[in-house]
Structures are given as structure tokens and as C-alpha cells.
Amino acid sequence: MSPDLSAIRTEYARAGLDERDLDPSPSRQIERWLREAIDAGHPEPTAMTLATATPEGEPSARVVLLKGVDARGLVFFTNYGSAKGRDLASNPRACANLFWVLLERQIRVTGSVAKVSREESEAYFRARPRESQLGAWASEQSGVIAGRAELEARLAEVRERFGEGDVACPPHWGGFRLVPDRVELWQGRPSRLHDRLRYTSIGDQRWRIERLAP
Ligand SMILES: Cc1cc2nc3c(=O)[nH]c(=O)nc-3n(C[C@H](O)[C@H](O)[C@H](O)COP(=O)(O)O)c2cc1C
Incomplete structure (x- = not known):
């Protein structure tokens, strides 16, 4: 029997989000919320859903791990030949979403992507476990394979x-x-009257902050 999804309802009441609480820099604010998610023992606190689209507008979303955040942006690593890599090569617009259910928070980041420097990719690759390094060579990510045996043979x-x-x-x-x-930034509030505050870039690392209706 399928579950009654209409009866599943969570009331969010943990905290509020006030304009005065926000760091003027969104990257520092993201770092602060990440730190709080890590300190709360959240599972996979760096997992973010990344949405991309082809130039024709065909959308696609998947989870990747956030590996760095600073004033320049959010860094993740992947196979450049994957479906997402191909989307981003032809349409650099992307949107990432981090959701921490324990903290009743989500962050949505919209912008354009650029490849990090080769040195940055190599430095991170060196820090990965050897089995993951070998896997990066063995897997043509997003390509069709005949079966598990093909992957293991590679x-x-x-x-x-x-x-x-x-x-x-x-x-x-x-x-x-x-x-x-x-x-x-989204903070869950009672009765679906959530707090939503949005930073919009106005150039020179300056940001306008606005409140959105939930
Ligand atoms: C928790 C989690 C973390 C993941 N982290 C990454 C990652 O950092 N990089 C990556 O390429 N794929 C990661 N994946 C796999 C992707 O979700 C996806 O299956 C893969 O990148 C292929 O996506 P694509 O075909 O849309 O390019 C992760 C999946 C999960 C569930």
C-alpha cells in the first residue's frame, strides 16, 4: 500500500532569521550555517543538490559535495565529461541547494560556474583516498555501461x-x-510563515538584502 503522503507534515519552529542576524557577506553567512550544521552533527552537511540545464533548457539535478566556500564562490569536484560537466560547458548557469533538516534551513545559490585552476583540482585530487582516485580513472561518469562487471574490469x-x-x-x-x-537563506517557521532573506549582487562584492514572502 502506498503511504499517505498528504498526512506527512512537519511544523518548523526551531529558530527565526532576522535581517540583523545576517553577515553582510553571503559567503561568510554560508560558512556560518555550514559550521552550525557540522556542529549539530548533521549527516552529510556538505551535500548539495546541483541543478544544471542544457542550452535548450532541459533541466537536471543531482547531489554533489561542497568542498570549499569563500568570497569567490562554492567549489565542487566532478568528471568534466559527465552529464553535468557537459551541461556546464555549454550553459554555465547553475543553482545549488543545501538543505539541513535538523536545523530547518535551506540555502539556494544561483550563479555561473567556471572551472577551478588545474593546480586546485590536482591539489584536491591528491588529498582523496587512493580508491577514489582510481575510480575517477575507471568511471566514464554518466556513460552507459553493460554491467557492474565492466566497471570492475576497468x-x-x-x-x-x-x-x-x-x-x-x-x-x-x-x-x-x-x-x-x-x-x-530559508529558515522554517510555524504555520508555513517561513523566513526568507535573499542577497543579490550589486557589484564590487556588495549585496542587496531583501525579504521574500514564504
Ligand atoms: C551524497 C552524495 C554525494 C555525491 N557527491 C558527488 C560529487 O561530489 N561529485 C560528483 O561528481 N558526483 C557526486 N555524487 C553523485 C552525483 O549525484 C551523480 O550521480 C553523478 O555526479 C552523475 O551526475 P550527472 O550524470 O548528472 O553528471 C554524489 C551523490 C550523493 C548521493
Whole structure:
């Protein structure tokens, strides 16, 4: 029997969000909320849903891990040849959403992406576990494969190729930086009268802050 979804309802009442609480810099505000999610022991606190679209407007969303945030933007790593990588190569507009249910908060970041420098990608790749490094060579992310056995055969090939040596960062793998032009913070409130505050870039690292109806 399918669950009665209409009866599932959560009342959000943990906290409020006031204009006076906000850091003038959205990146510092994102860092603050990330820190609070980490300190609250939230599972996968850096998991963010990333939406991209083809130039024709065909949308697609998936979860990636946020690996860095500062005034320049939000960094994540992926296979440049994946579906998202291909979307972003032809249409750099993207939107990322972080949702922390324990804190009753979400952040939406809208902007354009650019590849991070090769040095940045290589530095992060070096810090990954060896098995993940090998996986990046073995998996043509988003391509169709005949079965699990094909993936395992490719992994065995790659393992053989690198032996005991260092695993180099594949040329098709690296980071993207989402450079925001809008950042919206959402804090759940009772009776669906949630708080929503939005930063909009007005240039020179300056931001206008507005309240939105929930
Ligand atoms: C919790 C979680 C974290 C993930 N982190 C990443 C990531 O950092 N980079 C990545 O390429 N895929 C990550 N994935 C896998 C993606 O969601 C997705 O399946 C993959 O990138 C292929 O997406 P695409 O075909 O739209 O390009 C993650 C999935 C989950 C559920």
C-alpha cells in the first residue's frame, strides 16, 4: 500500500532569521550555517543538490559535495565529461541547494560556474583516498555501461596501470566554482510563515538584502 503522503507534515519552529542576524557577506553567512550544521552533527552537511540545464533548457539535478566556500564562490569536484560537466560547458548557469533538516534551513545559490585552476583540482585530487582516485580513472561518469562487471574490469586495468605509483589527476576530472549572483537563506517557521532573506549582487562584492514572502 502506498503511504499517505498528504498526512506527512512537519511544523518548523526551531529558530527565526532576522535581517540583523545576517553577515553582510553571503559567503561568510554560508560558512556560518555550514559550521552550525557540522556542529549539530548533521549527516552529510556538505551535500548539495546541483541543478544544471542544457542550452535548450532541459533541466537536471543531482547531489554533489561542497568542498570549499569563500568570497569567490562554492567549489565542487566532478568528471568534466559527465552529464553535468557537459551541461556546464555549454550553459554555465547553475543553482545549488543545501538543505539541513535538523536545523530547518535551506540555502539556494544561483550563479555561473567556471572551472577551478588545474593546480586546485590536482591539489584536491591528491588529498582523496587512493580508491577514489582510481575510480575517477575507471568511471566514464554518466556513460552507459553493460554491467557492474565492466566497471570492475576497468578498475582492475587502472589498478594494474598505476601499480604502486602515484595516481595522477585525470585530465577529464576537476573542480567547478559556482560564483553566486543570488543567495537565498530559508529558515522554517510555524504555520508555513517561513523566513526568507535573499542577497543579490550589486557589484564590487556588495549585496542587496531583501525579504521574500514564504
Ligand atoms: C551524497 C552524495 C554525494 C555525491 N557527491 C558527488 C560529487 O561530489 N561529485 C560528483 O561528481 N558526483 C557526486 N555524487 C553523485 C552525483 O549525484 C551523480 O550521480 C553523478 O555526479 C552523475 O551526475 P550527472 O550524470 O548528472 O553528471 C554524489 C551523490 C550523493 C548521493
